[in-house]
Amino acid sequence: AQLALERDYEAHRDFETRYRVLMETSQDALVLMSAASGRITDCNQAAARVLGGSAEALVGCNLESEVEANGSDDFIDSLAGASAENIKSGVSVVARRSGRKISIHPTLFRAAGERTFLCRLETETATDGADIEIS
């Protein structure tokens, strides 16, 4: 049983690596947020650029406090609602650090007993110069 557990353990370490490679090579700006605490549990470089700040600084922060929402609805309720809808509307907010208008496209899932949102951040049409990137 110990051996089987160790074999499984190896297989799951593989998924951790795959997960990290997917996050970092993704062209999407991705944030994982705990539904219970509202805190960012992971965030790729693309998302850090969109929100303004480093991924290291953003992990552990409350996502809601990083953005300014349009409505008065509860932030997590809005995400849960958008996640449940089939239409891909997203939740429109403004990122406080970068000043960018973004649309949050959430997917709610359960991992290790905790409800987690995977949020894809889409930048909306630039209203200032913040979207100009030198490459």
Place this chain on the structure above:
Amino acid sequence: AQLALERDYEAHRDFETRYRVLMETSQDALVLMSAASGRITDCNQAAARVLGGSAEALVGCNLESEVEANGSDDFIDSLAGASAENIKSGVSVVARRSGRKISIHPTLFRAAGERTFLCRLETETATDGADIEIS
């Protein structure tokens, strides 16, 4: 020690779930391929659409036999080369099942002791009607 291993095991199951959610919600067409065997080890729905066929049918297939390459270079060498470059050129091929021109953007990584390519498939300009999608 057993308890610690089990706790780790739980944490790694979490990564498996995260990995699967990332794959399926990604807007990119993604294929994982073993560098040793050339076989597709995983493939999301977006990639299955691009290659033509179901993800279930594609897993286990040789990626090279799913595509027609332009040059005479060894397929895996081409992927390794493109993965090593900083310029994002990609490897141009035609998907046999769908007839689509695609550009493969590979990232080589090592997981559970095995070298794996994460391949992002970009469809090039449509040459026929295959790119028209009804949404």
